[in-house]
Amino acid sequence: MGVGDRIRALRKSAGLTQKELAASIGLTESAVRNYELGLRTPSEEQLAAMAESIGVAPEALMDIRVESAREALEVLFRMEETLGWCLKATGPRWGLELTLAPSRPPVMHQSLVAWKHMRDSLEDGSVTPDEYAAWKASFTA
Structure with missing residues (x-):
C-alpha cells in the first residue's frame, strides 16, 4: 500500500472528507486528491500535518516498501543494529527476539x-x- 492509499484509508477511518482534511492543514482539496491518487508526493511537513489532523503517527502514512526477500532481510539487519533484535529458532518456529x-x-x-x-x-x-x-x-x- 503506497502513501496515497494509506492517506485515503486512514482519512476515511477518521471520518474525514478530502475537503475537511485539506482545510485542516491549509491545502486544497485537489492537492489531497492528487496525493491519494499517487499523482503527487506530499512533503514530510505535509505528511506530518495530515497525520496530526487524522490522529495517527506520521510513520503510519509513510511508504515503507519491502517487496523482496532481500529488502525484508535489510529491514531485519537494521533492526538488529539499531534495536538489538536477533533471529531465534526453536524447532520449526522462527521469530525475532529482543534482548x-x-x-x-x-x-x-x-x-x-x-x-x-x-x-x-x-x-x-x-x-x-x-x-x-x-x-x-x-x-x-
Whole structure:
C-alpha cells in the first residue's frame, strides 16, 4: 500500500472528507486528491500535518516498501543494529527476539507489551480489525 492509499484509508477511518482534511492543514482539496491518487508526493511537513489532523503517527502514512526477500532481510539487519533484535529458532518456529539491555531504553519493551495486548484483544474478539488497525496507526512509542 503506497502513501496515497494509506492517506485515503486512514482519512476515511477518521471520518474525514478530502475537503475537511485539506482545510485542516491549509491545502486544497485537489492537492489531497492528487496525493491519494499517487499523482503527487506530499512533503514530510505535509505528511506530518495530515497525520496530526487524522490522529495517527506520521510513520503510519509513510511508504515503507519491502517487496523482496532481500529488502525484508535489510529491514531485519537494521533492526538488529539499531534495536538489538536477533533471529531465534526453536524447532520449526522462527521469530525475532529482543534482548533488553540496560543500555537500551525500556520504550521498546513497553511498546511490545502494548502491541501484544492489542493483538490478543483482536484474537479474542474484544477489538475489531478496524479498531486494531486504527490503534496501530495512532500508536506512538
